[in-house]
Amino acid sequence: xxxxxxxxxxxxxxxxxxxxxxxxxxxxxxxxxxxxxxxxxxxxxxxxxxxxxxxxxxxxxxxxxxxxxxxxxxxxxxxxxxxxxxxxxxxxxxxxxxxxxxxxxxxxxxxxxxxxxxxxxxxxxxxxxxxxxxxxxxxxxxxxxxxxxxxxxxxxxxxxxxxxxxxxxxxxxxxxxxxxxxxxxxxxxxxxxxxxxxxx
Amino acid sequence: xxxxxxxxxxxxxxxxxxxxxxxxxxxxxxxxxxxxxxxxxxxxxxxxxxxxxxxxxxxxxxxxxxxxxxxxxxxxxxxxxxxxxxxxxxxxxxxxxxxxxxxxxxxxxxxxxxxxxxxxxxxxxxxxxxxxxxxxxxxxxxxxxxxxxxxxxxxxxxxxxxxxxxxxxxxxxxxxxxxxxxxxx
Numbered sequence: 001x002x003x004x005x006x007x008x009x010x011x012x013x014x015x016x017x018x019x020x021x022x023x024x025x026x027x028x029x030x031x032x033x034x035x036x037x038x039x040x041x042x043x044x045x046x047x048x049x050x051x052x053x054x055x056x057x058x059x060x061x062x063x064x065x066x067x068x069x070x071x072x073x074x075x076x077x078x079x080x081x082x083x084x085x086x087x088x089x090x091x092x093x094x095x096x097x098x099x100x101x102x103x104x105x106x107x108x109x110x111x112x113x114x115x116x117x118x119x120x121x122x123x124x125x126x127x128x129x130x131x132x133x134x135x136x137x138x139x140x141x142x143x144x145x146x147x148x149x150x151x152x153x154x155x156x157x158x159x160x161x162x163x164x165x166x167x168x169x170x171x172x173x174x175x176x177x178x179x180x181x182x183x184x185x186x187x188x189x190x191x192x193x194x195x196x197x198x199x200x
Numbered sequence: 201x202x203x204x205x206x207x208x209x210x211x212x213x214x215x216x217x218x219x220x221x222x223x224x225x226x227x228x229x230x231x232x233x234x235x236x237x238x239x240x241x242x243x244x245x246x247x248x249x250x251x252x253x254x255x256x257x258x259x260x261x262x263x264x265x266x267x268x269x270x271x272x273x274x275x276x277x278x279x280x281x282x283x284x285x286x287x288x289x290x291x292x293x294x295x296x297x298x299x300x301x302x303x304x305x306x307x308x309x310x311x312x313x314x315x316x317x318x319x320x321x322x323x324x325x326x327x328x329x330x331x332x333x334x335x336x337x338x339x340x341x342x343x344x345x346x347x348x349x350x351x352x353x354x355x356x357x358x359x360x361x362x363x364x365x366x367x368x369x370x371x372x373x374x375x376x377x378x379x380x381x382x383x384x385x
Contacts, residue, residue: 061207068214075221170218177215181208 030117039117041109041125048106051195053187064180071173089156108132245311247326248301250335254358256301257282265297270304270329280325280332281362291317303328337364 036058037043046052073079105111110118110129118126144151162172256264257280267286268279275285280303284293300318303325305311315322325331334340339355359366
């Protein structure tokens with residue numbers, strides 16, 4: 001077993017310890033999601049009415065934090081960026097999947113991660129989403145061989161944005177940071193206009 | 201100053217500094233430096249695996265030179281792409297580089313001598329040419345224990361790039377003729 005974001009240790013880490021890392025990370029992640037109120041479908045769905053953009057801001061914060069963190073950790077040789085697993089890009093299938101996911105998110109008020117949090121805080125709607133998600137996974141696993149051509153349509157490989165735009169990795173990191181900060185500012189304005197929250 | 205303003209300042213500083221630094225990452229196919237250390241006659245020797253050497257060559261890493269210590273006929277028959285033939289007592293080959301990767305030596309004492317002769321860091325190709333052949337040029341997938349499909353596809357891509365041919369790919373159910381595989385040197 002290997003970590004998907006392996007740090008460059010000079011010694012072998014036992015598999016059990018790696019699993020423990022994963023478990024602890026999962027527990028802390030779940031705790032923070034719940035603490036932020038993301039196990040509650042009502043709170044999450046408010047972003048689609050522009051009244052509470054907390055989820056949007058948290059996701060962008062996570063992206064920027066991870067992006068800058070990965071950049072500098074790999075720059076100083078702590079993290080081997082080339083060993084990080086990159087999910088392949090399939091333009092049209094992922095675009096269609098994104099639309100379906102969006103509909104599901106608005107209807108249920110939960111996404112996969114937050115549905116897990118909702119289940120473990122005893123919410124029935126969370127349980128329904130959780131069960132639906134696993135049912136969908138099982139069905140997809142069974143029919144995947146027949147959908148192989150459609151799924152692999154418009155495959156772009158394991159491509160990253162800096163490769164796609166043929167840009168310097170650092171410059172792209174900076175541009176995305178600016179974009180995210182701009183998005184935070186717009187989200188704050190939108191909340192002020194439609195909602196009750198006044199902080200960015 | 202509010203907390204979120206401080207965080208925004210930290211993010212923008214991190215991003216701005218990133219824009220002015222040169223990151224060595226060129227693609228996601230190969231890891232950069234990864235090596236093991238051993239001791240020969242009490243002297244530290246750094247080994248680099250064939251897979252990692254393939255990664256450095258694939259990314260056209262600057263500042264390294266691969267030195268082939270084998271005989272001239274062996275070198276002429278096949279050598280690792282970009283490798284230079286190195287003879288005992290040679291004082292010129294690749295001297296402008298700072299990192300040397302060597303293979304094809306006959307005894308450990310040769311490595312010891314190389315380390316004192318060459319002006320930069322010296323790495324030994326772990327397993328020599330045999331390792332290059334089995335891990336890079338002709339990977340046998342019946343022996344591989346790799347975690348995911350993308351990683352397997354990367355091995356095939358790498359193999360094709362260096363002009364090799366993967367073996368036993370049928371067990372992976374991967375179409376190795378897919379056009380997305382790039383051909384290299």
